[in-house]
Amino acid sequence: MYIKITVIDRSGKAHELEAPTDITMNLMEVCKSYELPVEGTCGGIAMCASCQCYVLSNHPLEKKSPDEEAMLSEALHVKENSRLGCQIPMDKKLEGLRVELAP
């Protein structure tokens, strides 16, 4: 049970990843397991923004929690399509998701 997603790293290189949808992983964890340069300092609780990414595709993402909104209001390099990877659970609806890692 997995979906294919594309993560563009900070040098512009696209990585096609297979993300499992059946073990409650989030995008930050998927990136880390593929050894992409995502720190995930706070352990996935929307407290550090080290997994910030820009969502490039039009997928139906869950709404931002107040914690994610608050973190994004303090983080740097925030754009309209900024999300925290740790707040994006892998789900079959996200097949083909395309994101870019924020600086």
Add this chain to the structure above:
Amino acid sequence: MIKTDIIIIGAGPTGLFAVFEAGLLKLKCHLIDSLPQPGGQCAEIYPKKPIYDIPSRPEILAGDLVDQLMTQIKPFKPGFTLGETAQEIHKERDGSFVVTTDKGTQHQAQVVAIAGGLGTFEPRKPDLANLILWEDKGVDYIIREPEKYRNKNVLIAGGGDSALDWTIVLAELAQSVTLVHRRNQFRGALDSVQKVQVLKDQNKIQVITPAEVIALDGVRHLTNVTLKVEGTLVNQAVDYFIPLFGLTPKLGPIANWGLEIEKNAIKVDNSLDYQTNIPGIYAIGDVNIYPGKLKLILCGFHEATLMCQSAFQRIFPKKRKVFKYTTVGGITGFDGSRKEAQKSTIKTIE
């Protein structure tokens, strides 16, 4: 010069637990941490968040985990150098290491264990041109001495606890305090948010939202900032601009110690004892890397335990390896305290 058996750099969960394991082997530890309190990320970033993967703890708040570790290691009387960053290391003729902090405090030991997590926490800086030019000339990222701002015009940016707390403190001292945030919602203790609301209502401070500082200006010292307030540019005269956007970890000075670094972490020999490429210097917890590494607190505990065994051998090469079960021997603290299991009573039943 502070002398000890093991210098532990980083007072997070892994560094703290190392004190316990070292204590069982009668080795004394001294911890250095750049943060003002022990606990590392757990205390600084998410003290109120629960952790679910500590063995035997179905749920524990990060802050409570730190408190419990501090209680557990108390008998072994660890020393602490807090609020100082381990800056330099050099090796003495007798094989011991001297670690010097950014404030000049010196520590000497036969063994150094780096338990530095993701590194030193440094203030997250806003993305502004010429920002560096004004550092210490009107731009401060950390408030060390509030008196510095007495009768000055201060502008604080940020939406979290520290922005709120310092706004409250400086409102009493400064000539004027302006709090600027990208939105009108603040993430902080309810009490702090309410206090800032009262100060604003009483016109004791100015709160500008949604807004952000986009430019700095001055002559030798900062005199003005440009704010973007809902698309409009506004100029404001200030003596100090204090961006409080939280902390972000950087490996820091350790990166220049000649240790083998890979992916921003220190390479260690995990098949043996978590020693680095420099004999006598170990790296444990989130700061190290080896094949299959997982950055988990529970892995840090294991690494700390094996590190202490190796450290013991290094400090006492002629002594036999020691290994203790606390269930059998109990714990004898350096403070004279003693904990042990109740002895079973053996009596004859007539």
